[in-house]
Amino acid sequence: xxxxxxxxxxxxxxxxxxxxxxxxxxxxxxxxxxxxxxxxxxxxxxxxxxxxxxxxxxxxxxxxxxxxxxxxxxxxxxxxxxxxxxxxxxxx
Numbered sequence: 001x002x003x004x005x006x007x008x009x010x011x012x013x014x015x016x017x018x019x020x021x022x023x024x025x026x027x028x029x030x031x032x033x034x035x036x037x038x039x040x041x042x043x044x045x046x047x048x049x050x051x052x053x054x055x056x057x058x059x060x061x062x063x064x065x066x067x068x069x070x071x072x073x074x075x076x077x078x079x080x081x082x083x084x085x086x087x088x089x090x091x092x
Contacts, residue, residue: 044050074080 042051
C-alpha cells in the first residue's frame with residue numbers, strides 16, 4: 001500500500017514538473033526576421049479596381065542601431081509585472 005502511494009505521488013510530481021517546460025515562453029531570435037524580403041506590389045487583374053492603400057501601414061527605416069538586450073532580459077512578448085497601488089480612502 002505504501003509503495004502504491006509513493007508511486008502515485010511520484011507520478012503526480014513528475015506530471016506537474018513537466019508542465020513548466022511545456023509552456024515556456026521563448027523569444028524570437030533576430031535572425032528569424034533578418035532574411036525577410038519585401039513583397040512586390042499587388043498586381044490587379046484587368047477589370048478590377050486597386051485597393052485603397054493610402055492608410056496602409058508603412059514601416060519607417062531604422063535610423064539608429066538596435067540596442068542590444070541582456071541575455072537574462074524577459075521577452076518583449078510577455079507583459080511587465082504590474083502592481084497597482086491600493087485604492088485610497090476618501091478624505092472626510
